[in-house]
Amino acid sequence: MSGGAPLPQPTTQKILSIADLKALADANLPPSARDFFNSGSTDQRTLHANETALARYHLRSRVLVDVKNLDPSTTCLDRRISFPLCCAPAGIQAMAHPDGELATSRAVRTMGVNQAISSFASYPIDEIVSAGGNDDSAPSYAIQLYPMSNRGLQERIVKRAEQSGCRAIFLTGDSPVLGVRYNEWRNDFRTPSGISFPILERDTETIRSTTHDTGFAGLNDDGAHWAAEIPWLRARTKMKIFVKGVMCAEDVEAAIRWGVDGVIVSNHGGRQLDGVPGTMDVLEECVRAARGSKLEVHVDGGFRRGSDVFVALALGARCCWVGRPTLWGLGYDGQKGVERMLEVFYEDFKRCMALCGCRRVEDINRSCLARMGNDGVLRPLTRESRL
Template sequence: MASGPIIVQDFEQYLKTKSSEPWWQYFRSGADSEQTLADNALAFQRYRLRPRYLRDVSQRDLSISLLGHRLQLPIGVCPSSSHGMVHPEAEIATAKGVASVGSAMGLSMWSNKPLEDIAAAVAPETPLFQQLNVFCDRTSMDRLTSHAEWLVKRTERAGFKGIVLTVDQPVTGNGVERRRTGPAVEPLDLTFPQFVVPGGSYLDSEDRMTLDPSLTWDDLEWLRDLTSLPIVLKGILTAEDASEAVKRGVSAIWVSNHGGRQLDGAPATIDALPEVVNAVRGSNVEVYLDGGVRKGTDVLKALALGARAVFIGRPALWGLAYDGEAGVRKVLEILREELSRAMALTGCSSIADITPDLIKMPSQ
């Protein structure tokens, strides 16, 4: 009998038993009736695999290139807030776990450790990307003092590899279950260093804490003026927006519905992926996916449908709660092993072999 977790969902059960109800709902729940939250995972079952046999799969290469950076596997960790709620080393432990398997990580601006400390904790070649929301301070005060510019400049100095602009949250979604259970009681020493400045904090003003609902495509030029780092748009779900993103010169599109936490009724990300991939075809824009990834076959299906890489959110937090850095590493190792096995069972010896003909679409 195995004494530890065997599949990713085993880590989820550990966090559930460890957490109070408000904490558990904070990490588990979605928006409104949670249709999108549930469908993110269920939708993968609608896509069947078409294996090819009598191919040499004795050696399998899972490495990819992501914005010019070499990863040892196509599975990273996406931005999620407040890792300090489940482990004292917070995002530092998460980043170390990611780096130990040669992958990439997006850092939430609501992280509990300074981005400089996180960057210093991993090798310089580890691709770290800073997630960015834009607040109303961008228009209510001089842009030179806005939180966005200040954070972007810190990101550049720390050696991060790109900016991930969240576009699917002009306002905050209706987290019904989180409202029912009440706010998660955070540790007394939990801080948000990406908002702290000498002598104060960007959290001390209402306009600095209100998401900017006036953000438009034209504001990408404003962001581009702030940085030479690659810009990734996170939250794209349609061909129309993907085409516009290509025209605006972004480096990558991240297919995401915010883990089902914003617009309930939005499509599952695996369902949205094909039209986004088709819309960027012929460009150099890379496509990533998060949402509902729980198994190696989920990863395989997303890659076959055109994703360059997939990212996990909740599973990384489950692993962090279970055993810190080692827990995050274990989650990624399980997914890596499952992906490698699925590749062998479908006749793929490299990521390049994972092509659309491996998938039987739901409509077929």
């Protein structure tokens, strides 16, 4: 290892970047699945903003820093993970590969990170968790949950998740209705035959009898609010509660008032309200609002390289989550594809740490970054301690 990062080696490996992975997955997937996974809402401004927001930050490299014993590991969901990136709750993974979430679970175990399970998963919670093993090397899991009009079903999901060993609930708060997804409407998108949603207790015939949009509307509670959802969950589980979809300081402050354990800064991968900013444009605002509290701030949206993860941590995030890269890994080669995706992120993140002179994740802070001002002058960000 040089500077704690892998030495360059001659390789015939086709996948050297997440862009390589996406290209190969897109070639493998049928058009309906590819469009469903890759598209955002309306004009897809927010989808693209997630990546362009990251590009506004410049890394400040350092020289003559001893990084021989560099350690990229951190803690997430009460478990030490190999580096601060985990697999987000992306739904219908069996549409990318028959093993779906089971393959993802085996991959995160191999790579030493965690997994969040979508309510729209293709396999039951207990099978997904079991695929990751039950020893000290097993991942930590979260169950993603929508506020539901059927409280009985919602409670059954919570109980099954806790009994299966999940550590947290990721309550998605940004979807009282679905965003306008033109490709789904034009294509009359329906989940392929043979795929069910066992967590939601829906079989393939029920799912295919309606559009994805209509099926979601029949499930979701558009009257959900803080005072109804958080106390209801607290009364039924000891799992940690994170609210996913937070994009402003006001909602971070509400999360603190209602005593949740964390928030995930997220715009649903650009699939909900088009025109909202990229997550990196609001991350600092959310981190500032959480400062002085015990609230953890995580983030997703647009991560395509390990240096993107470095930027997010420098701005105060505790952990990053990826959805589409997981689906591309599955679409390319199932478990091995997801493992390769995580390897690409890990290798680049560790190399970025070394070249920026950071020996530990705790060393990464705002002083590692610079931004171009309106006057065209590049300025380092002022140093602030991490949450």
